[in-house]
Amino acid sequence: MKLWTEKYRPKETKEILSQVKALKETTEWLERWRPGDKALLLYGPSGTGKTLIPEVLAREKRWFLMQINASDERDSNSIDSALSEISKNHSLFHPGKIILIDEAEGISSRDRGGLKAIIKIIKESRFPVVITVGNPYVPKLQSIRNHCKLVKLSKVNALSIEKRLREICEKEGVKADEDVLKNLARWSSGDIRSAINDLQTLCQDRKGITEKDLESLGYRERETSVFSILPTIFRSKNLNASRQAIRNCDKDPDEIFWWVENNLPQEFEHPDSLAKAFDILSRADVFRQMVSKQQNWRFKSFMIDMLAGISFAGEPSGGFTPYKSPDRFIRLAKLKRRKAMMSGLSERIGSYTHTSGKIVQNSYLPYLKIILSRKKKSDHEGIELSEEETKLILNS
Ligand SMILES: Nc1ncnc2c1ncn2[C@@H]1O[C@H](COP(=O)(O)OP(=O)(O)O)[C@@H](O)[C@H]1O
Ligand SMILES: [Mg+2]
Incomplete structure (x- = not known):
């Protein structure tokens, strides 16, 4: 039996719910993109359309979508060879191409090669690169983040989910009580994929569903505030x-x-x-x-x-x-973030100078601080510091 999430997977942008702003930003970015530009990082909770948006836009433009699931291709060499292949070949049958690196959080933080390969592709690609990720602010993605324009997808609102569930019920010939769909939508906390999956589970071997059937789904673990x-x-x-x-x-x-x-x-x-x-x-x-x-x-x-x-x-x-809210924790969290950023940065500089992050922090940063404070423009050959990183060094 076919999964309803696939059967009812939107084929056109007008079927995509809730993500008006993200869709607009992505479309405009695609139209303006030129080789050498940044990649696009689509991020947000699961089941909100991260994979869907590039897919549907490519379909509408009749562009070829080259999709790489980053969690499958853990081995950096395969990402490297696959990606360099596709970023350099023109397609005979399609006027354009989107390179989609899906679920980039799957790349292990130890896999420096994989991260480096992705950055290399972003820089060298002749086609726009779209990367999807749940949370872009984990330290290991920092280096990628610097090369991307970020676009956020929000949770799909409960009313839209409820409406979509009702449409599916009509098409499947299932009678559903008003409250069941409302509750399913609310339960999903913005994850439309899980809402549709729940509906399909409920509808198995039934022509009508009621509030009582909901109980059969049992308690679903959901993140609570x-x-x-x-x-x-x-x-x-x-x-x-x-x-x-x-x-x-x-x-x-x-x-x-x-x-x-x-x-x-x-x-x-x-x-x-x-x-x-x-x-x-x-x-x-x-x-x-x-x-x-x-x-x-x-x-x-x-x-x-x-x-x-x-x-x-x-x-x-x-x-x-x-x-x-505990202020103290927030202060600690900020400190932790600074520390993580500093150690990520030191390691990155270390990979250029062939030294450990510790040595960079203790011996190089004081000099780098002097160099940066004397420079008018923020160009620092090769290392490519973000504004935030420059500030971090200057205040260290
Ligand atoms: N914004 C949306 N509008 C309509 N359906 C959606 C939307 N987001 C997700 N879906 C449904 O959920 C399924 C998974 O979407 P997908 O884009 O793969 O999620 P993810 O954000 O986890 O990559 C799709 O097949 C589609 O049925
Ligand atoms: Mg996805």
């Missing part, structure tokens, strides 16, 4: 529920730790409960630090258990708490 899990952590006396909430949250348990710390005094007003709560938190902190000191991820699960137990410190205040 930290604001909706904090009440569970602070107030639920069900250890398992709290544990599950932490694991399903869109934030890392490490970050949740700081959210809990920052909001404890608001939740537990009685001094005894507050003291107990901080005692539990301090134990969680011991495990938290063991994770990073010993690089042993087993401790993470102990930390989660301790955090989940915080509600046993006493009776929480009960009313509505306006949870506040």
Whole structure:
């Protein structure tokens, strides 16, 4: 049986939902693109049209779409040879070509060759290169990011998803209760692929679907926001529920730790409960630090258990708490980002000078800082620093 996501895969741009801005930007970019220009980096959550957009645009223009799935071609040589081949051959049958490097996060960060090959292709390609990725801000993609124009895809809104589900039901001859489609759309949190997949699962061997059938799909793990899990952590006396909430949250348990710390005094007003709560938190902190000191991820699960137990410190205040974001964590996160950027940059410079990142940081950067501060224009032969990186060095 054919997957409905494929059967109902949009063939024309007018069938693509929600992504008006991204579509416009991509179309304009394609029209303006000249050899030597940057590549286009399409990014956003899964099931929102990242692969779809270049595919449909190529079809409409009758251009050839050369697709490379970066997660399949882990070996850098094959990316290299495949890519250099396609970027240099004109097609006899198509007026143009788009080179699509799909799911670039699949490239391992250790695979320097693969990353380098992609950058080389971006620079040398005679055809526009489109790269797709979920999160472009992971350190390993920094070098690629510098060579790309970024275009963001947002989650598909629930109403559009609901409408598309209804159309599919009509075409498949399935009768669906109003609420079922609404709930399916809402559940999918903007991932239309998963919504259509859920619908197909539900409709198997059925001519009509009701709210009751939804239950048969069971609980689906979905990322939930930290604001909706904090009440569970602070107030639920069900250890398992709290544990599950932490694991399903869109934030890392490490970050949740700081959210809990920052909001404890608001939740537990009685001094005894507050003291107990901080005692539990301090134990969680011991495990938290063991994770990073010993690089042993087993401790993470102990930390989660301790955090989940915080509600046993006493009776929480009960009313509505306006949870506040932990400033301290945000400062730490910024510091971490600077550190990651600095070490990525040093390694990149090191690959030119054949030295380790450490040596670059300790011995070269002070000189580079002087050189950069004396230069009027930001041209630094070969290394190609982004504005952000130049600032980082100047402020180091
Ligand atoms: N914006 C959209 N409009 C309509 N259908 C979409 C959209 N985004 C995704 N889909 C559906 O989801 C499926 C997967 O889309 P795809 O572009 O491959 O997602 P991803 O963003 O993960 O690359 C498509 O076959 C299509 O059915
Ligand atoms: Mg995709």
